[in-house]
Amino acid sequence: MSMFELLRRDGLARICKLETPHGILETPALLPVINPRTLTVSPRELYDVFGFKAIITNSYIIRNDEKLRGQALSGGLHELLDYPGVIMTDSGTFQSYMYGEVDVKNEDIVTFQRDIGSDIGTVLDIFTEPEWSMERTSDAVDVTLARTEVAAKLKGDMLLAGVVQGSIFPDLRERCARSLAAIEADVHPIGGVVPLMEQYRFAELVDVIVASKKGLNPARPVHLFGAGHPMVFALAALLGCDMFDSASYAKFARDGRFMFPEGTASLSDMKYISCHCPACHGHTYEEIVAMTPARRAELIARHNLWVSQEEILRIKRAILEGDLWELVERRCRGHPALLDALRKLGDYEEFLELTEPLSRERAVFYTGPETLNRPAIKRYQRRFFERYEYPKTEAMIVFDETSKPYWRHRQQEMQEILSECDSHFFVESILGPVPIELDEMYPIAQSVMPLRGDRDAVEGMKDLMERMSHEHPYAVAVGWDGKQTLDTLMMVCSDEPSFDLDLARVKAVSDYQFGQGAGSILLDGQVELKKSNNTGKIRNVIVDGEHILSMRANDGFFTLRPPGAERLRKGFPAPRLRVMVKDDSVPFNRDGRNVFCTFVQECDPGLRPMDEVLVVNSSDELVAIGRAMLTRDEMLAFQTGMAVKVREGIKK
């Protein structure tokens, strides 16, 4: 079992470490394809100059070439290629797809890869083509699975790549992935997608990746076979692909095509060279056109590698900084077919929500109507309708969107209205109906929208307001129109004002963050709120003299204090909000040490990354409080890495 550890994540996208016989590979990673017979750019240069710490080559080609085969078997693959990093090998499947039958057996090619010292060897899978019938595809999946089981017994110290096939049939993809999860493979390439990418069928590629990810073990790296264009890297990474490989950099170069994350540019169409990568730097368009075809292809191949490597680094930055969704939305504007793929993500709202963090450091930037399909926003709408409890006031006033936080900008109007009637307040936002007391919470306060809403956005907002109008309990509901509205309210309202913004905020955020009913559980008793002198924002929540919650200034959510955690533990039955740890972990966690995956016994499936969690022992006693780094399925699947970042241990 190879070690794969998740270090940082944003949704399904993740920065991980994969342990291989030739060192640790950090993902996401692009593996340039090396043709052992024609080295456009040498493996040594890829490692030393470009910084590619892994490459992929074809064991079938090596095996069929007497000289290469002998050298590989005697001195090893790394010596043959003069490459010190991680070498993955493919099996000949792609050759059989391109040129028909190959004369090699699964057992032989897997053994050969192992014997030449490949770090990651690939099964001889069957390339399932998009034109095939479901029946033919299903049979091919069965053969691939049987071969993978055989390969797992032969792999030795080599990591085994077990390929997900199943063409464009989501059920077959998921079935194949689920079966692979039960086999001792180490890496899971998603195969059979080259034709989809060549034909720009990116929306179908989304279906294929999602179906595969659903079935796979989350603690194994996923490789997207044949994904070599930097314009798809961000989208694929967002969906949880950890590795890519590309022969395109060299193929495109031979046709005079420059790759960019925004798309492809042909030298024949270009008038200027607008790139300053180390390959292009110092060369004019005229110089490049005047080069011999071989030199030109070399220059463009190097350009394509630099640009691809830069995009991988850009994606890593985005994962760490929390703006991968923005990057993907921008990249998907590089081609209408990619925009289709972006829109397709809207179909997978529920699946994407499972790994969506509670909040991010970066605000949501609106880049277009597709932004409204992001899981951060869909979750807001869903939790609002499922978890929010309306305050029992007589009236409700709906304000138009203003600057944020809303309460500050509507303070004067709210005071005026409250002096006349028992009202509560909403803002009609592009994100949906926002009760005034949720206005400091992610993503409401942490979102930046254009002032002029587009048609889709405005329509979506009206639909959500309409939905709320069927549910809310208020006797009177009106849009705010200044003095006029006040006059109307004075005529129809009779109850005494009862709305307390601060208390409502603590309750509404609690219900949203911890689940319906959490507010009542936490606030049962004498409530006292400590506010910041500078900002007027709530800092600490004290109930019956105990500090139970602290409100975070950055995302408007609560950090649990031990007495608050204890209230939730008593109020919600297990496994709600809990990570149950094994006995040998308990003393460490009581001491304030983090919870590691191998020590997780059970976990609430409702927990999301960055959620506050109660760490409990097998008798459901509180041993620590902290933040979930992973989902339940991930905590139980990973063999290493942090599951809960503990903030405070609880001594016996």
Ligand code: GUN
């Ligand atoms: N290279 C590109 N696609 C594939 C695939 O489906 N299987 C294998 N083994 N290699 C590939």
Ligand code: ZN
């Ligand atoms: Zn360049």
